[in-house]
Amino acid sequence: MPVSPDQEPATFPQYLLANARRFGARPAMRHKDYGIRQSWTWAEMRDEIRRFSLGLAELGLKPGDKVAIAGANRPRLYWAFCAVQALGAIPVPVYSDSVAEEMAYVISHAEARYAIVQDQEQVDKLLSVGDGLSIEKIVYDEERGLAGYDPANLHAIDDVMALGEARLQREGEAPWLETVAGARGSDLAVMLYTSGTTGKPKGVMLSFDNLVVAAKSGIAFDRLSEHEVVIAYLPLAWVGDHVFSYAQSYVAGFCVCCPESAETVDVDRREIAPTYFFAPPRVFENLLTAIMVRMEDAGRVKKAMFDHFIAHGRRVGERILDGRPVSLVDRLRYWLGDICVYGPLKNRMGFTRMRVGYTAGEAIGPEIFRFYRSLGLNLKQLYGQTEASVYITAQPDGEIRADTVGRPSPGVEIRIADSGEVLYRSPGVFVGYYKNEEATQATKSADGWVHTGDAGFFDAEGHLKIIDRANDVGRLKDGSLFAPKYIENKLKFYPNIKEVVAFGDGRDFVAVFLNIDLTSVGSWAERNNVAYGSYQELAAHPRVYEMMQRHVEEVNRDLAGEDVMAGSQIRRFLVLHKELDADDGELTRTQKVRRSFIAERYAPLIEALYDGSKSKYVETEVVFEDGRKGKISATVEIRDVPVFAPAARMKEAAE
Amino acid sequence: MNVHAARQGVFGAARSEDGIARGEPLLVVDNISLAFGGVKAITDVSFDIVKGEIRAIIGPNGAGKTSMLNVINGFYHPQQGTITFRGRSRRRMQPHEAAMQGIARTFQNIALFKGMTTLDNIMTGRITLMKRNMLWQALWHGPAEAEEIAHREAVERIIDFLEIEHIRKVPVGRLPYGLQKRVELGRALAAEPALLLLDEPMAGMNLEEKEDMSRFILDVNRDYGTTIALIEHDMGVVMDLSDRVVVLDYGRKIGDGTPDEVRNNQAVIDAYLGVAHD
Numbered sequence: 001m002p003v004s005p006d007q008e009p010a011t012f013p014q015y016l017l018a019n020a021r022r023f024g025a026r027p028a029m030r031h032k033d034y035g036i037r038q039s040w041t042w043a044e045m046r047d048e049i050r051r052f053s054l055g056l057a058e059l060g061l062k063p064g065d066k067v068a069i070a071g072a073n074r075p076r077l078y079w080a081f082c083a084v085q086a087l088g089a090i091p092v093p094v095y096s097d098s099v100a101e102e103m104a105y106v107i108s109h110a111e112a113r114y115a116i117v118q119d120q121e122q123v124d125k126l127l128s129v130g131d132g133l134s135i136e137k138i139v140y141d142e143e144r145g146l147a148g149y150d151p152a153n154l155h156a157i158d159d160v161m162a163l164g165e166a167r168l169q170r171e172g173e174a175p176w177l178e179t180v181a182g183a184r185g186s187d188l189a190v191m192l193y194t195s196g197t198t199g200k201p202k203g204v205m206l207s208f209d210n211l212v213v214a215a216k217s218g219i220a221f222d223r224l225s226e227h228e229v230v231i232a233y234l235p236l237a238w239v240g241d242h243v244f245s246y247a248q249s250y251v252a253g254f255c256v257c258c259p260e261s262a263e264t265v266d267v268d269r270r271e272i273a274p275t276y277f278f279a280p281p282r283v284f285e286n287l288l289t290a291i292m293v294r295m296e297d298a299g300r301v302k303k304a305m306f307d308h309f310i311a312h313g314r315r316v317g318e319r320i321l322d323g324r325p326v327s328l329v330d331r332l333r334y335w336l337g338d339i340c341v342y343g344p345l346k347n348r349m350g351f352t353r354m355r356v357g358y359t360a361g362e363a364i365g366p367e368i369f370r371f372y373r374s375l376g377l378n379l380k381q382l383y384g385q386t387e388a389s390v391y392i393t394a395q396p397d398g399e400i401r402a403d404t405v406g407r408p409s410p411g412v413e414i415r416i417a418d419s420g421e422v423l424y425r426s427p428g429v430f431v432g433y434y435k436n437e438e439a440t441q442a443t444k445s446a447d448g449w450v451h452t453g454d455a456g457f458f459d460a461e462g463h464l465k466i467i468d469r470a471n472d473v474g475r476l477k478d479g480s481l482f483a484p485k486y487i488e489n490k491l492k493f494y495p496n497i498k499e500v501v502a503f504g505d506g507r508d509f510v511a512v513f514l515n516i517d518l519t520s521v522g523s524w525a526e527r528n529n530v531a532y533g534s535y536q537e538l539a540a541h542p543r544v545y546e547m548m549q550r551h552v553e554e555v556n557r558d559l560a561g562e563d564v565m566a567g568s569q570i571r572r573f574l575v576l577h578k579e580l581d582a583d584d585g586e587l588t589r590t591q592k593v594r595r596s597f598i599a600e601r602y603a604p605l606i607e608a609l610y611d612g613s614k615s616k617y618v619e620t621e622v623v624f625e626d627g628r629k630g631k632i633s634a635t636v637e638i639r640d641v642p643v644f645a646p647a648a649r650m651k652e653a654a655e
Numbered sequence: 656m657n658v659h660a661a662r663q664g665v666f667g668a669a670r671s672e673d674g675i676a677r678g679e680p681l682l683v684v685d686n687i688s689l690a691f692g693g694v695k696a697i698t699d700v701s702f703d704i705v706k707g708e709i710r711a712i713i714g715p716n717g718a719g720k721t722s723m724l725n726v727i728n729g730f731y732h733p734q735q736g737t738i739t740f741r742g743r744s745r746r747r748m749q750p751h752e753a754a755m756q757g758i759a760r761t762f763q764n765i766a767l768f769k770g771m772t773t774l775d776n777i778m779t780g781r782i783t784l785m786k787r788n789m790l791w792q793a794l795w796h797g798p799a800e801a802e803e804i805a806h807r808e809a810v811e812r813i814i815d816f817l818e819i820e821h822i823r824k825v826p827v828g829r830l831p832y833g834l835q836k837r838v839e840l841g842r843a844l845a846a847e848p849a850l851l852l853l854d855e856p857m858a859g860m861n862l863e864e865k866e867d868m869s870r871f872i873l874d875v876n877r878d879y880g881t882t883i884a885l886i887e888h889d890m891g892v893v894m895d896l897s898d899r900v901v902v903l904d905y906g907r908k909i910g911d912g913t914p915d916e917v918r919n920n921q922a923v924i925d926a927y928l929g930v931a932h933d
Contacts, residue, residue: 034811035823144816145870147878263821 010185011208013049013086015250017180020046023226023253031075032260032268040075042253052076052157053083054176055164056114059137059155063088063179066110066191068135070094070103071118073232073245073258076141076157080116081246085189086180089114092191092203093237096122102201104129106193110203110434113137116157120145123154185209191434192239194386203434204239204386214389214428215247217410221394222356226253228276229353233265239386240360244278247389269350277357281364284379287349288368309337310374317342317374322398342375351377358382358394363466365493366402373400381405383466387443387450388412389428393464404463414464420455420481421470455483457564467565472595474505480567482510484595487568490555495520496547499580499587501598502570503606509571511609513602514548515539515580521547536577536634545639548575552641560644569643572609574616576602577634583623608638675741677707681882682727682850687736689722689906696722697733698906704850709876710884711897713917715926718903720886721763724852727884728760729753741849754783757849761839761856763886769828773838776827777813780845781806813841817871833864840871844881851875853885857892865889869896894918902926 009015019028024043031038040048061067067084069091071077084091092110094103096118103125107115111134115126119142126138137153139160140146146154168176189208193201218224232245249256254276259268266287269277295306316330326334346352357379359369364381372379378397383405384390392414395406408414412426425448432440444450455473456466467473467483474482487510488500499515516539524547525532532538556569580586586598599606601620608616619633675681680703689697697719704710712720725731727738729748737744740756759780767776785792785806791799814820817837822830827838836856843851856872857865869892875881887893893900894914902910902917904926910917917923 034808034815035820036811144878145874260820261818267821 010212011085011180011183011187012082012189012211012247012250013053013180013183016042016046016049016082016086017177019250019253026226026253027255028249028253029075029078029256029258030272031258032264032271035260037257037271038075039255045079048161049079049082049086050173050176051161051164051168052079053086053164054167055160055162056083056089056139057087057176058163058167059114059139059160061087061089061114065089065114066092066112068092068094068103068107068110068112068115069117069236070096070115070122071141071236072096072262073234073236073241074118074141075258077116077118077236078232078246078256078258080139081190082250084116085183086176088179088183088187090188090191092193093235093242094193095235095237097235100125100129104133106201106203107133107135109201110191110193114139116140118142123149183208185212188431190242192237192242192386202436202439205431205434206389207431210389210428210430211243211247212251213411214391214426215243215251217428218243218391218394219248219252221396221410222276224248224252224254224276224356228252228254228355229257229272229274230254230276230278231257231259231265231269231272231274233259233262233268234278234280239390240278240384243390244276266350270348271350273350273353275353275355277351277354279357279359280361281359281368284359284364284368284372288371291345291348306341309333309341310371312337313342313374313376314370317376318370318400321373321376321378322400338376346375346377351375354378356380360384360405363489364402367493369402382409383464385450385452387430388424388426389430391426391428392422392424392452395463399461399463401463404459404465406463408464415449416457417451419470420457420467420473422452422454422456422464422466423449424452425449459562476504476510476567477506477508478567481564482568483565486565487512487555487559487570488593490558491551494551496524497551499593501580501593501595503599503609504568507610510568511572511606512552512570512574513598513605514552514573514575516544516548516575518579535579536632539575539577540634540637545575545637548573549639549641556641557644560646563646566646570641571643572638572640574605574609574636574638576605577618577636578620578622578632581622584621605636608636614638675706677880678705680704680739681706681741682884683739684723684727685737685739687723687726687733687738689719689726689731689733696906697726697903699736700903700906700908701736702901702908702911704882704884706882707876707880708882708898709872709896710882711893711900712884712886712903713888713890713893713900714903717905718926719906720903721854722906723903724760724854724884724886727753727850728758728852751783754846757847758852759843759846759848759850760852761836761843761854763854763858765832765835765839767827767835767839767842770826772824772826773819773822773830773841774810774814774824776838777810777841777845778806780842781810783846809847810841810845813844816844816874817841833860833867836860836864836868837871840868844875848881851881851883853883853887855886855888857887857889865892872896 009018019042025041027039028042028045029040067089069077069080081091092112094106113134113136115135116139117123123138123140123146126135139155139157141157143156185208187208188205189211190206191203193203230245234241245256257272259265295303312333316326316334319326320334354377357377359379360382380395380400382394383392385392391409392412393406394409412424414424417423429448429450453470454466455468455470456464459465467486472484476482482504484502487502491497491500496517497514498517501513502510504510518535521538521544525538530541530543532541538544552570552573559565559569586594588594604618605616615635615637617635619631621629621631623629682704685701687697687700712723714720722731726733729750729752732747787799787802814823819837822834827835857868876883897914900914900917901908902923909922909926910920
């Protein structure tokens with residue numbers, strides 16, 4: 001029995017059929033291949049997915065089976081999601097760049113019987129850990145390099161589709177449509193493994209209802225329609241990509257474009273000019289850096305024009321974007337700036353048609369955030385989790401702040417626990433962790449509240465601010481809140497500061513270690529005739545200390561303005577004589593500070609921060625890149641920093 | 656149109672119907688001697704390259720390896736000996752004739768058009784396959800246009816194969832060395848060669864670039880059956896990649912066989928360790 005046209009779709013395969021009727025001739029997917037954009041309309045995509053799905057059934061895929069999916073953002077891997085779901089089986093996307101063992105863990109935990117992968121690289125990984133795995137059949141997209149492989153359990157997608165086509169000819173489409181129509185919203189849609197910075201990855205089970213509701217609320221919030229164009233370039237296994245490039249595309253009916261390759265994303269984005277765009281802060285940072293570097297090489301006239309209009313944009317751009325009053329002269333100048341600078345710049349970055357852009361994942365530097373907004377780009381922040389089907393909070397148009405993550409998304413309730421941890425409840429909340437009842441109960445309470453593991457608070461306007469991981473948040477002796485990462489991030493937004501470690505839990509006051517950024521401070525030194533012979537010498541230079549002191553003071557002033565954080569202003573700081581390095585075990589391989597290790601290694605320096613001394617002699621063992629060990633010694637200066645009374649800020653603001 | 660659907664070989668089959676089966680000699684070098692005035696570059700060298708194999712030519716500096724490649728593709732004319740390619744013997748041949756017969760090569764020192772883009776450079780590799788004359792191509796309408804589109808598609812397949820989409824429109828002179836080498840390989844592949852000559856494809860590359868290049872060479876050979884002769888100094892690469900190795904020293908052949916045989920050949924070991932010659 002075919003799905004009746006008036007029935008509201010509840011699963012993505014049902015949406016696929018509905019879209020093929022509603023938007024049959026509209027593009028559903030584009031992919032640049034062999035230098036040309038290939039496109040598929042919703043009707044064509046339905047045919048492809050139906051073939052693929054029937055082919056998988058022919059290979060023996062059964063309802064409830066798990067199917068691992070790994071590879072780059074390619075149409076056929078996105079189709080794989082829907083083809084698998086249409087049979088009542090469950091896709092389990094896996095990070096394609098993860099090493100074989102990590103991939104093996106996820107696949108064997110999920111008990112996946114099938115794998116649909118992009119190419120030889122993924123096939124090799126699966127085969128290298130082969131014996132221990134539950135995988136019975138591997139389906140691949142690109143056959144290159146696979147010619148000499150044992151073909152027994154290896155199938156090309158093309159061949160699978162041919163099998164599907166044969167089955168379609170044999171028995172018609174009715175049985176398939178019946179299976180699709182029989183699925184319910186409460187069925188399991190997908191299992192997404194969280195990256196697992198702490199412990200083993202956990203399989204987050206999301207139902208169709210979770211994803212459809214989350215997708216719908218996001219669509220309503222930003223008034224998205226079938227006319228949007230997005231570019232899919234983030235990992236398939238990440239919930240953000242799954243919701244933006246898959247769930248929302250099916251629910252709203254908009255077109256998803258796949259880049260030609262990972263290296264061409266910047267070019268592809270310029271060609272496509274997405275109307276709805278999502279990126280972690282890193283992407284925006286890199287784009288801005290690339291532009292600034294190129295502007296340094298530009299001619300005098302161009303450079304002067306750029307500087308002039310960018311300065312003007314900074315002054316009025318955000319106000320215009322938010323619809324606040326701006327004088328006519330300023331508007332005219334902004335309009336002129338748009339023709340001369342902002343427009344070409346947006347075109348260069350591929351943002352010409354961007355209506356809504358989001359950044360999420362981690363904190364974005366306020367300067368970077370404001371830069372894009374001053375160009376007239378509607379860039380916003382959101383806060384989300386895999387367990388919530390992304391949306392927890394988002395910034396509504398016209399209420400954008402660089403340092404908050406916005407208001408609760410539609411349908412989401414939020415409360416702050418006594419410990420400072422953020423809890424939420426929404427229809428998007430996950431079903432549970434796969435085969436991990438213990439973790440499910442620890443994260444999700446019986447009445448549906450989910451622990452985020454993040455500490456935060458609501459500011460005066462009702463916007464949520466995330467300050468740190470809940471476990472890292474501590475208290476000073478006087479009881480005021482101490483959120484190390486919040487303070488560290490504020491300092492790290494200064495380009496001159498590379499790394500920060502804040503101390504304060506159970507202490508009288510907050511003190512920090514700073515690491516200078518050699519590139520940035522080095523180029524400053526060059527421009528200002530500061531001579532230095534080594535990293536150590538530059539780090540200890542009095543003028544560098546002055547610069548660092550100014551940064552710390554600015555951060556203190558900032559902290560003083562926030563009720564919750566005013567107590568944790570920085571009283572003392574020092575600039576470390578060596579760069580924190582993963583080779584020495586001070587950072588993780590992903591460049592995150594290993595707090596406890598540093599506390600142990602630099603114990604004498606920490607004591608010096610709190611015993612009032614003005615300097616301290618230390619010897620530190622270092623590991624060179626070739627593995628040899630050596631020692632460096634230095635006398636590190638420690639400075640006091642004035643703190644600001646919360647009231648001082650209030651008065652300043654009132655003036 | 657969906658290009659995916661057309662699953663044909665990247666390099667087509669234009670020149671594979673020569674009646675030579677896999678494993679049969681594609682090229683036979685017989686008693687070749689080459690001298691420049693009094694300097695003997697190659698003396699009485701004979702070996703063969705069978706269809707479908709990767710054949711390495713190794714030897715110390717000045718052993719005559721590049722001269723040998725130059726003889727094979729008609730750039731040098733040997734004073735003595737014959738070369739039989741696809742069953743046809745010849746003494747004198749011009750390089751363009753070799754190209755027309757299906758021999759393509761890359762060079763030790765990259766020889767690309769620096770000011771042209773990657774795409775255009777690879778397009779030049781198609782020149783021997785273009786049927787319309789210059790006048791037609793200048794008009795660029797009708798049959799010439801259709802032909803250009805077909806060639807462009809073949810070139811795009813090579814770009815896809817070599818994973819150089821991101822530099823398609825970048826002038827080659829601006830590219831790093833490793834990528835230029837890859838573009839040069841692309842141009843050689845564009846000619847759909849029956850025999851591909853690679854002169855030190857990995858010289859000056861770092862480990863990662865070498866691994867990439869090795870993979871491309873293997874894939875060209877395995878997936879499309881192109882016969883390859885390569886000169887390379889990195890012994891690890893040579894031993895891994897090649898089916899058979901011929902060793903030259905002072906213009907003479909001192910070893911020929913599988914990598915293992917060559918590795919254990921005393922003359923080869925002496926040549927590489929530098930034993931004094933009488």
